[in-house]
Amino acid sequence: MGKVLVICEKPTAAERIAEALDERGKPRAFREMAVPYFVARLGKLEFTVVSALGHLFTLTQSRGSWTYPVFDIQWVPAYTVNKESRTKNFVEAIGKLSSGAEEYISACDYDVEGSLIAYTILRYICGEESLKRARRMKFSTLTKRDLQKAYEEKMPTLDFSMIYAGKARHEADFLFGINLSRALTLSVKHATGYYKTLSIGRVQGPTLNFIKEREEEIRTFVPEPYWVIDAETTIEGKKYPLEYSELRIPTKSQAEDIVEGCRGAEGTVTEINSKSLTQAPPAPFNLGDLQREVYSLFRYSPRVALNAAEQLYLGALISYPRTSSQRIPPSIDIKGILNGLAQEPDYRGMTEKLLSRPSLRPLQGGKDDPAHPAIHPTGNLPEKKLTQVQLRLFDLVVRRFMASLSDSAVLKSVRADVNVNGHLFYIRGRQTEYPGWMEFYGLYLRREEVVLPQMKVGQRIPVSKLEAVEKFTSAPPRFNPSSLLKLMEDAEIGTKATRTEIIDTLFKRGYVAGESIDMTDLGFAIVETIGKYCPAILSIEMTRDLERDMELIQLEQRGADDVVAEAAAALKPILEEFKAKEKLIGVELNAALRESQFKENTLGPCPSCRTGVIRIVRNRSTGKRFAGCSNYANGCRTSYPLPQAGKIEPTKRSCPVCGAPIIKAFIRGRRFMTFCINFDCPSKKNRREERGAAVPHLQQAKSRE
Amino acid sequence: MEQQCPICNRRRAENEPLCAYHQRAYLNLREKYDQWKTALGVSWDEYLREVADNPNTGEWVREVAQHILQREGAQGLSQPHSS
Numbered sequence: 001m002g003k004v005l006v007i008c009e010k011p012t013a014a015e016r017i018a019e020a021l022d023e024r025g026k027p028r029a030f031r032e033m034a035v036p037y038f039v040a041r042l043g044k045l046e047f048t049v050v051s052a053l054g055h056l057f058t059l060t061q062s063r064g065s066w067t068y069p070v071f072d073i074q075w076v077p078a079y080t081v082n083k084e085s086r087t088k089n090f091v092e093a094i095g096k097l098s099s100g101a102e103e104y105i106s107a108c109d110y111d112v113e114g115s116l117i118a119y120t121i122l123r124y125i126c127g128e129e130s131l132k133r134a135r136r137m138k139f140s141t142l143t144k145r146d147l148q149k150a151y152e153e154k155m156p157t158l159d160f161s162m163i164y165a166g167k168a169r170h171e172a173d174f175l176f177g178i179n180l181s182r183a184l185t186l187s188v189k190h191a192t193g194y195y196k197t198l199s200i201g202r203v204q205g206p207t208l209n210f211i212k213e214r215e216e217e218i219r220t221f222v223p224e225p226y227w228v229i230d231a232e233t234t235i236e237g238k239k240y241p242l243e244y245s246e247l248r249i250p251t252k253s254q255a256e257d258i259v260e261g262c263r264g265a266e267g268t269v270t271e272i273n274s275k276s277l278t279q280a281p282p283a284p285f286n287l288g289d290l291q292r293e294v295y296s297l298f299r300y301s302p303r304v305a306l307n308a309a310e311q312l313y314l315g316a317l318i319s320y321p322r323t324s325s326q327r328i329p330p331s332i333d334i335k336g337i338l339n340g341l342a343q344e345p346d347y348r349g350m351t352e353k354l355l356s357r358p359s360l361r362p363l364q365g366g367k368d369d370p371a372h373p374a375i376h377p378t379g380n381l382p383e384k385k386l387t388q389v390q391l392r393l394f395d396l397v398v399r400r401f402m403a404s405l406s407d408s409a410v411l412k413s414v415r416a417d418v419n420v421n422g423h424l425f426y427i428r429g430r431q432t433e434y435p436g437w438m439e440f441y442g443l444y445l446r447r448e449e450v451v452l453p454q455m456k457v458g459q460r461i462p463v464s465k466l467e468a469v470e471k472f473t474s475a476p477p478r479f480n481p482s483s484l485l486k487l488m489e490d491a492e493i494g495t496k497a498t499r500t501e502i503i504d505t506l507f508k509r510g511y512v513a514g515e516s517i518d519m520t521d522l523g524f525a526i527v528e529t530i531g532k533y534c535p536a537i538l539s540i541e542m543t544r545d546l547e548r549d550m551e552l553i554q555l556e557q558r559g560a561d562d563v564v565a566e567a568a569a570a571l572k573p574i575l576e577e578f579k580a581k582e583k584l585i586g587v588e589l590n591a592a593l594r595e596s597q598f599k600e601n602t603l604g605p606c607p608s609c610r611t612g613v614i615r616i617v618r619n620r621s622t623g624k625r626f627a628g629c630s631n632y633a634n635g636c637r638t639s640y641p642l643p644q645a646g647k648i649e650p651t652k653r654s655c656p657v658c659g660a661p662i663i664k665a666f667i668r669g670r671r672f673m674t675f676c677i678n679f680d681c682p683s684k685k686n687r688r689e690e691r692g693a694a695v696p697h698l699q700q701a702k703s704r705e
Numbered sequence: 706m707e708q709q710c711p712i713c714n715r716r717r718a719e720n721e722p723l724c725a726y727h728q729r730a731y732l733n734l735r736e737k738y739d740q741w742k743t744a745l746g747v748s749w750d751e752y753l754r755e756v757a758d759n760p761n762t763g764e765w766v767r768e769v770a771q772h773i774l775q776r777e778g779a780q781g782l783s784q785p786h787s788s
Contacts, residue, residue, distance in 0.1 A: 220730040221763035222737040222756060225744045251744045472761045 005101040005126070006049040006137075007094070007118045009108040011036050012314040013142060014051035017107050020147035021047050035093035048097050052108070056087045056094075057120035059174040068182040069575045071568050073174060075120060091125060098126045104134040106158055107150075110371050111322055112166030112554075113497055119163045134158050138371075140323075141378045142316040162371075165553040168560035169495075172546060172567035176202040179571060180537060183578045184526070184585075188593065191586025196593055199509055200530060202546065203494040203502050205537040208511055210487055212527040214479060215519040221475035227255030231425060232465035233267065233418070235453045242267070242463065245424040248471075255468035258423055262466055267418040267425065269459040274414040281437035283326035283365025284374035284404045285397060287496045288489050290321065293400075295482035297444055298392055299515075302481050302500045308389040309375070309397075316380050318397050322496050323372035326365020332373060334360045334405065340379025341398060350440055354405050362404040376401045402440040409436035416455050420463055427452060478516040493543050510596070521599060525592025533581050534574045542570065603627055603650045603677065604661030609636040614661050614677075616648060627661070627677055640677040657683040712768050722782055723769070730765035735785045749784040750774070 006021070008014040018027035018038030027040035027049065037050040060081050062072040079088040098104075104126060106118030115136070122130045136159050139150035177199065184198035200208070229244035249255040285293070290309065291302040300308075309321035328334070335355065342351040354360060365374065377398045386394060414429040429452035432438065438445060455461075479487065481503055488499050506512045511523035530537050546567060552558035578585065606612040612631030619626065628639040640660065642648060649664040651674060660678035676683065710717045710724035717724045723731060734756065741752050756762050757770040773782050 216726065216729070219726070219763040219765040220733050221761070222733045222766050223759050223761035224737060224740050250740075252746075472759060474761050475763060 002045050002103065003101050004045055004047045004103045004105060005094075005098050006047050006105045006107050007121055008049060008051040009054070009114055009117055010314060011051045011053075013107070013109075014038060014049045016142045016144075016314075016316060017137075017147055018047065018049040020144045021049070021151060025144075032093040032096055033089040035089050037093070037097060047105075048101070049107075050094055050097055051090075052094075052117050052121060053087050053090050055113075055117055055120070056091050057124055058082070059170060061178065066182070067186065068179045068579075069572065070178050070182070071175065073171065075124060077124075094121060095125050098130070101126070101130070102133070104130050105137055105151075105154065106134060107137040107139075109320060109322070110136075110138045110140070110159075111320075111497065112162050112169065112495075115159050115162040116166035116170065119158060119167070122158075131158060139320075140372045141319045142314065143378045143380060146378075161554050161556050164560035165550050168553055168563045169550050171564045173202055175564070175568055175571055179575055180205075183575060183582070184589065187578075187582045187586035188590050189586070191583050192590045194590060194593070197509075198526065198589070199505065200526065200537060201502070201505075202537075202543050203488075203498065204505060205530065206491070206493055206540045206543055207484070207488060207502055208506060208523060208527050209531070209538040209540075210491075211479060211484070211506075211512055211517060211519050212524065214476065215524075218475040218478060223472035223474065225252075226250055226471055226473065227252060227468045228471055229255065229258055229262075229425075230465065230467050230469045231262070231463055233427065233461045234464045235455070235461055238453070239464065240427050240450075240452070242418060242420075242425040242427060245426065249468070252468070252470070259466055259468045262420045262423050262463060265421040265463065267420040267461045267463055269416050269455055269457055269461065270419050271417040272414065272455060272457060273417075274412060276433060277411050277413065278408040279411055279436075280408045281363045281403050281406050282400060282441065283363055284328055284376055284401050286324050286326050286365070286367055286369070286374055287321055288324075288485060289326065290375055290393075290397070291485060291500075292482045293396065293444070294393060295480065297396070298389075300389055302485050303504055304389060305393065306500050308387070308393045311390055312386075312394055312397075315382065315384075316378055317382060317394055318378060319374075319376050320372045321375050323369045323375060324367050324496055325369035325372055325374045326367045327374055328362040328364070328376060328401075328404070329373050332376065333379075334362070337377055337379035337401075340381065341377060341402075344381050347398060347402075350402055353439075354402060360405055362401075396444065399441050399443065403437040406437035406440055407434075409438045410434040414452055416452065418461065427455075478514075478518060480516055484517060491540055491544070492547055493540060495547070520596055521592055522596040525589055525596075529585050529588050529592075533585055534578055536570070536574055600650070603648075603663055604652070604654050605659075606631065606636060606638055607654065607659030608638040609634075612636050612638075614638070614640070616642065641679065642677065655681055655683065657681055712772050726765050727769050730763065731769045731782060734766055734769055738785050 006017060008017055014036070015038060018040045019025055021027070021042055022040035023042050027038040029036065029038055031037070035050065037048060040047040040049060056078055057075045058078040058081055059073050060076050061070045062074045064070065064072070077087065077091050079085040079091070104122055106115065106122070108114030108118045122134055135157065136155040137150040138155065139146045180201065181199035184200060185196070188198065189195050226248040228248065231242035231244065232239050233242050244258070249258065287306070291305045294300050294305040295302065306321065309318065312318045313321055338351040338355050341347045375397055382394065410433040412431045412433045416427040418425040418427060429450045431449055431451055435442065484503055485499055488494050494502055510520055511526060512518065513520055527538065536542055546563070549558055549563045553560050553563060601616040603614045603616065606614050606629040609629060609631050612629040614627050615630050616625055617628045618624070624644060625642050626639055627642055629636040643665050647666040649666070651662045651664055653662045654660065655662055655676035655678065658676065658678045658681040660676050660681060662674060662676050664672050664674050666672045708717045708719055709715070710727055712727050713724060715724035715726070721728050738749065738752055741747055741755070747755060753770040753774050757767050757774065769782070
């Protein structure tokens with residue numbers, strides 16, 4: 001019996017693939033060194049289906065110490081670099097299971113990462129020879145039907161163009177990341193002896209620069225005053241806003257003149273215009289669109305949305321989510337998907353409507369992806385309970401897919417022009433004439449219908465409210481994780497697979513903070529320093545050119561080794577310049593690091609002495625932390641106990657009752673808490689009495705004497 | 706001796722009264738004064754107070770406005786000539 005080793009990316013996928021390949025649909029499950037694997041049979045073939053755990057191999061420097069520049073790199077098992085990595089068993093188990101294999105199949109996710117995962121396993125565990133006997137299964141969903149089809153139509157070789165593009169991306173990113181991050185970290189260490197991990201990368205640099213530019217715009221913003229006319233009319237007992245024809249009035253006197261001119265006067269309807277607009281259905285989701293919609297509707301971060309989408313994919317409920325495509329190709333069995341979804345009572349009515357149409361043609365968006373179609377449901381329904389995030393995402397994907405199959409909506413807008421003593425106002429109405437796709441996606445639309453009463457030209461209407469309201473212009477909004485993702489997409493930096501992680505890293509390093517992304521002093525210092533000494537790292541052109549080179553590798557128009565060599569050549573002069581100015585850079589960064597640490601530890605003004613600040617202090621003998629006034633040396637003894645576990649963040653707010661700082665406490669596995677640090681604050685007294693007992697870990701505020 | 710910004714202690718150029726960030730905020734502040742004057746007929750000091758109290762004002766602009774108000778004009782940070 002011929003033995004075939006099938007390599008998958010994740011254990012759940014391995015089980016589904018084994019089920020699809022086994023002729024009875026019941027593969028046998030085993031464990032080798034605690035690594036699950038499955039044995040499936042099909043005719044004379046025996047498949048050993050085993051999974052990786054993401055990347056089992058990673059890059060490291062070939063030789064030398066912890067310094068820079070580093071240009072000699074090699075692929076090694078991930079567990080030899082990251083001691084916490086759980087991949088050792090996987091490497092050894094796959095080594096044993098591959099013994100005697102006559103053929104190999106890469107059944108990892110069909111993208112550069114998946115292809116590279118299988119390639120490194122084959123090359124470094126199964127040996128170079130295995131690459132010649134390996135084939136590639138291509139699929140976009142983990143349904144039995146698609147997997148069987150992918151096996152039948154498997155590629156005769158591995159997808160080398162994708163592998164080489166992935167390999168080149170990893171190697172170029174590693175060279176940039178390791179060299180620049182070491183340069184930053186060592187500059188501080190060599191200048192001051194202080195160690196703090198600092199990092200910057202090829203995509204991180206321009207992304208951080210975007211945030212800095214926006215932050216500067218916000219912090220240097222001067223609001224401008226303007227006025228609006230807030231007016232209303234009442235028709236048949238119902239109020240309608242009267243919109244003044246000029247939306248912004250630049251001076252107070254002009255606004256007051258308008259109000260005076262209209263005071264006490266009636267309005268006359270001079271014209272009524274209505275027009276119908278057709279609104280095409282939305283295209284099915286690609287990953288970026290899905291992440292943005294999920295953030296806008298539910299405020300889930302791109303990372304949370306991606307994780308939930310991946311779980312739905314592994315559950316064979318939706319197609320592969322890491323796609324740029326907004327298109328559903330004709331090969332997809334839309335009818336079959338709708339029939340599957342019809343088993344769910346909530347979707348039955350909608351699927352019946354679609355299935356009764358003579359043809360089912362989805363609206364195709366402008367973006368395409370050669371590897372995968374747009375995200376769509378598979379027609380399977382959840383077999384086990386989904387989390388709330390997963391359930392919301394699933395419903396969103398289903399409804400968006402169905403909406404894309406529907407007609408355009410027809411919306412009617414009405415505008416009545418009203419003359420009030422020579423001043424022009426509008427009454428606006430909007431109604432849905434034909435819902436079309438909105439019937440399927442209406443749940444997720446924020447659209448208000450305004451139905452106007454019957455009106456005619458010459459009709460006189462009262463002005464029931466009239467005043468000039470002063471307003472001020474606002475600065476552009478800070479980025480949120482979703483708008484930053486969009487900007488990166490538009491600027492063509494990073495990939496759909498890496499952007500989410502890059503944003504996460506900026507938070508992890510302390511360069512940015514908050515849901516509305518605010519740049520920290522450390523973030524400013526990093527961009528300023530890099531901008532001053534090696535501005536190329538912040539340049540969008542360099543990283544964008546490299547992204548295009550990766551695409552060319554995939555199209556077999558450029559060699560991967562050439563691209564990596566070019567990246568290294570671009571890096572060399574940057575690092576030489578950095579090294580020459582290392583001390584200067586280190587001193588500057590260190591000042592910013594100390595300043596940011598000072599700010600992180602400052603909780604707010606002292607309510608007792610009013611001149612000092614309350615800071616986080618560690619007791620030298622016990623190591624425990626508490627909050628105390630910076631004026632301790634001058635006699636202020638104000639102090640408060642602090643929770644010993646978790647992270648504490650200042651909120652820049654003081655308690656309105658006792659004046660003590662309000663802090664945010666983050667304890668792993670729990671929701672963060674915001675509270676006044678004064679245990680004796682009168683605002684807490686009632687709550688404590690209600691509970692009838694004191695909170696054990698928060699002791700009473702006491703003097704340090 | 707290194708020149709420091711009197712507001713944030715960041716380094717400043719020899720000929721500039723403030724660091725690059727606060728200088729940019731100050732230039733914006735000056736540029737927008739005419740608009741405020743036309744719209745509300747306010748004096749320079751009234752304008753600075755209004756801007757410093759406005760919740761839409763950028764952090765660095767507020768710091769510059771407060772700095773000028775506290776230091777009665779602050780050296781090198783003059784009132785723009787009325788156009």
